[in-house]
Amino acid sequence: MIEAPLRLAVIIGSTREGRVGDRVAGWFVAQAGLRREVSAAVVDLADYAFPADYPARATPQMSAFTAEVDRADAFVVVTPEYNHSFPASLKQAIDFAYDEWHAKPVGFVSYGCRSVGQHAVEQLRTVFTALHAVTVRDWVGVDLLGHDDLDRRLAEDTPVQAAQVLLDQLCWWGVTLRAGRAARPYVS
Template sequence: MDPQIGTGPVRLEIVVASVRAGRVAPVVAHWFAETARRRAEFDMGIIDLADTPLPQDLSGGPEVDAFTRRVGAAEAFVVVTSEYNHGYPAALKTAIDTVKHEWRTKPIGFVSYGGLSGGLRAVEQLRQVVVEVHMVPVRESVSFHRVKHAFAQDGTTTDGAAIDAAERMLDQIDWWARTVREGRARTEYPG
């Protein structure tokens, strides 16, 4: 193996899926972003779909071009998602469908939140969808049940299971992203 492959930080994009007024998403996303920023193996950015106008008819345009380039430059993703009516937000489906080849082979993790279900039903649906665009969903995920009670005023949490799951998920994302780097250096993805 080439000693230079995999030595730089992994470009991780956190995608904030909810676009609703009064959403909790920024609190959850900020907490996760701070967790990822403490780790030197990641170079991290945040794509907030509330600030990313993508046409529902998938027609293209400058916003779509910029979004596609950003997805293409990333090596891994974490989606922060709520659960609406047992599913994930429509804005996230539009984002996934807007881009095609740029998602391929990239690992993806999920941080979900909601009421009693903690967004887990949305994540189960997302796992099926992202496989169709050739992404690799990692096994570990983070879930906040009763999210309005999960965070202190300063945006921190004492939820030990979530804190531990976030670290393990980041370990898995890092491993997959570096493995994909090595594979891409050897040969083109056949998908």
């Protein structure tokens, strides 16, 4: 039996004008594209018109985002670090889904100056644990300080190797948890 490719949603967490998250996500999708066992798609939060206030009923945009989360077998969250945390736009979107995150792996590609987004990743691990998701150990961190050429920086051995390790872990957990959810629905 041939296994279906792992459906990987690469979520761009920043909606700021002038962000580099879209470029970092594009690079990561290209890395994932080197693997036959992965089907990666970008989920850009900037493409959604989320409400400023949390409504009593989900809006069509909220429902569309939640459907993307539900369809995915695994996730990579591409996040900047803003003031030692992750963007409010990302937290808002994460909170629109709940059951859809359960028993699925989440990996991180972060960027920032000096800390390479480590603080954002550590806080996101806590959030996703509360949502019954499994965060993988390794992550990709990109230091933007002193690097005028992002594309050249991303082509270096360190980020490319880190991306491959992250994809290895996501594939293992993604396939394992997909089979587990199919065999026995997750109970929270």
